[in-house]
Amino acid sequence: MATKAFVEGSRPGASFRRVYVWEFPVRLYHWVNALSVVVLCVTGYLIGKPLAITYSSEAYQQYWFGTVRFLHFVTAFVFFFNFLVRIYWGFVGNAYARWTNFIPTKPAQWREMVKVLKLDILQAHGQRLITIGHNALAGVIYFLSFLAFLFQSLTGFALYSSMSHSWLPRMFAWITPIMGGDFAVRQWHHVFMWFFILFVLVHVYLVFYHDYIEGRGTTSSMVGGWKFDSEKHDE
Numbered sequence: 001m002a003t004k005a006f007v008e009g010s011r012p013g014a015s016f017r018r019v020y021v022w023e024f025p026v027r028l029y030h031w032v033n034a035l036s037v038v039v040l041c042v043t044g045y046l047i048g049k050p051l052a053i054t055y056s057s058e059a060y061q062q063y064w065f066g067t068v069r070f071l072h073f074v075t076a077f078v079f080f081f082n083f084l085v086r087i088y089w090g091f092v093g094n095a096y097a098r099w100t101n102f103i104p105t106k107p108a109q110w111r112e113m114v115k116v117l118k119l120d121i122l123q124a125h126g127q128r129l130i131t132i133g134h135n136a137l138a139g140v141i142y143f144l145s146f147l148a149f150l151f152q153s154l155t156g157f158a159l160y161s162s163m164s165h166s167w168l169p170r171m172f173a174w175i176t177p178i179m180g181g182d183f184a185v186r187q188w189h190h191v192f193m194w195f196f197i198l199f200v201l202v203h204v205y206l207v208f209y210h211d212y213i214e215g216r217g218t219t220s221s222m223v224g225g226w227k228f229d230s231e232k233h234d235e
């Protein structure tokens with residue numbers, strides 16, 4: 001459906017087309033993942049560096065740390081299954097959701113990555129780049145973040161396997177000895193939390209930055225699914 005719109009830097013009166021980019025499962029995955037990562041970082045940080053709260057009551061009469069751990073574990077399951085759904089959707093979703101967007105196999109994707117670096121880091125003028133789905137660099141970064149999700153799930157469930165008799169965490173018990181024991185797994189699990197914190201900061205900044213320079217609804221696209229395009233692209 002064509003829509004009349006005007007954005008700074010474009011021809012006044014230019015005709016814009018709505019493109020349905022992010023399907024409902026992708027949007028749902030995105031927001032469930034965002035919320036889970038925030039909860040996991042906050043509760044994980046507290047588990048690694050517990051608050052020294054003094055109470056007048058006896059230790060056995062309070063359970064705040066238990067609640068923090070419980071929240072971490074429940075959210076971890078949500079995070080993990082949500083991630084599995086996204087992996088599946090990479091095979092059956094629309095052209096913008098598929099795995100081909102995440103792994104740069106064509107020379108054009110590498111050229112686009114250089115362009116995006118010039119635009120995002122050097123803020124080079126005249127590097128106007130319009131992509132409808134992810135740009136090639138964002139795709140690679142998301143692929144690396146999927147690897148980080150996998151690593152955090154593997155180390156998390158490996159740690160959990162020593163606290164649970166349930167079959168799912170027990171499936172990951174073999175990871176602890178090959179990574180050098182509980183202490184090492186916990187250290188790696190902690191270090192990766194900082195990757196997530198850094199990722200969220202840079203990701204949110206870039207979404208707003210691209211929204212500002214492109215004026216095509218980058219931010220709202222993850223709510224409604226639509227972006228705007230002044231050229232012909234296949235849907």
Ligand code: HEM
Nearest residue numbers: 037040041044045047048076152153156157159160190193
């Ligand atoms: C974004 C994802 C996640 C982040 C940022 C995160 C972060 C953390 C952090 C920082 C710690 C404390 C480590 C320390 O310093 O001692 C921790 C502990 C732990 N995490 Fe995660 N975590 C995530 C996902 C998961 C997943 C998927 C599981 C799977 C069950 C999990 C299970 C655990 C367990 C069992 C502990 C140890 C709890 C304890 O010993 O009391 N985490 N997490």
